[in-house]
Amino acid sequence: MALRFAGKHAAVVGATGVIGSHIAAAFARHGASVTLLGRSALTQRARLEAQLAAPALAPALAPADSTTTTSSSSSSPPRAHHFIKLDVSDAASIKAVFAGRAEQSAAAATTAAAVVGPVDVLVNCAGISQTTVLKRTPDEELARIIDTNLLATMLVCCIVNVSSLMATHGGFGASAYAASKAGLIDLKPELQQAFLKDTPLGRVADPDEVADAAVFLASNQFANNCILNLDGGLSAA
Incomplete structure (x- = not known):
C-alpha cells in the first residue's frame, strides 16, 4: 500500500505531549519526514525516536544533533526527522523558527537546525490546562x-x-x-x-478522498457522532 505522505514534510508543534507525539508517529508511519517541536523535544528525543520507528521501520542510529532518519525498506530513501526545542509562549522563538529569521531568540538558537523550513502539513497541538477555579x-x-x-x-x-x-x-x-x-x-x-479567494478547490471530490474519510470514520472508535465536511472548502466561500 502506498504511503500517503511519502516525500512530504510534516511539522508538529507540541509534539512532546501524548497526543502530539502520537500524531507525529502517525505521519512518520505514512512516510512523512517529521519535525517535532516542543519545550522538551531534545531531552525527550530518545522516547520520541522510539515512537517514530513504527513496527515496519528499523530504529535509526542518529548522530548527536537534532536530526534522525528512518527507512521503511532497503530500497526506499531514509526519511529525516528533526527535533527543535521551542517554547510556544515565546513569540520571538516562534517567528524565528517558522520564518527562518537570522536574528533568532536565545530559545530558538539552542539547536543548529532551529528552522522548520517549507512544510506540507502543519499540526498545532501545543496546549496546557489548569486545575484551579478562575478567582484562584x-x-x-x-x-x-x-x-x-x-x-x-x-x-x-x-x-x-x-x-x-x-x-x-x-x-x-x-x-x-x-x-x-x-x-x-x-x-x-x-x-x-x-484566505477566502484561495480556499475552494474548484473541483469535485475524487472517489478515493471520500473513501479515505469513510475508512477513517469506520476505523477510529473515538469518532462517534462525527461529521466530516468533505466539500473542498466550498462551505467556507
Missing part, C-alpha cells in the same frame, strides 16, 4: 495558558489545530483553558475570510 488562578498562569493554547497557534497559523470539548461545553476549574480553546474555534472564520 494567578494572572501569570492565565497569561501562560492563553499564550500557549491560543497566541502560539495564531503566530504559527494553521492547517490542523487541536481544540477541546471544553471549548463548547466548558469545565469546572478550567476557565482560561476553555476560553483559549474556544478562541481556536473562533479563529477559524477569521482565517477563512483572510
Whole structure:
C-alpha cells in the first residue's frame, strides 16, 4: 500500500505531549519526514525516536544533533526527522523558527537546525490546562495558558489545530483553558475570510478522498457522532 505522505514534510508543534507525539508517529508511519517541536523535544528525543520507528521501520542510529532518519525498506530513501526545542509562549522563538529569521531568540538558537523550513502539513497541538477555579488562578498562569493554547497557534497559523470539548461545553476549574480553546474555534472564520479567494478547490471530490474519510470514520472508535465536511472548502466561500 502506498504511503500517503511519502516525500512530504510534516511539522508538529507540541509534539512532546501524548497526543502530539502520537500524531507525529502517525505521519512518520505514512512516510512523512517529521519535525517535532516542543519545550522538551531534545531531552525527550530518545522516547520520541522510539515512537517514530513504527513496527515496519528499523530504529535509526542518529548522530548527536537534532536530526534522525528512518527507512521503511532497503530500497526506499531514509526519511529525516528533526527535533527543535521551542517554547510556544515565546513569540520571538516562534517567528524565528517558522520564518527562518537570522536574528533568532536565545530559545530558538539552542539547536543548529532551529528552522522548520517549507512544510506540507502543519499540526498545532501545543496546549496546557489548569486545575484551579478562575478567582484562584494567578494572572501569570492565565497569561501562560492563553499564550500557549491560543497566541502560539495564531503566530504559527494553521492547517490542523487541536481544540477541546471544553471549548463548547466548558469545565469546572478550567476557565482560561476553555476560553483559549474556544478562541481556536473562533479563529477559524477569521482565517477563512483572510484566505477566502484561495480556499475552494474548484473541483469535485475524487472517489478515493471520500473513501479515505469513510475508512477513517469506520476505523477510529473515538469518532462517534462525527461529521466530516468533505466539500473542498466550498462551505467556507
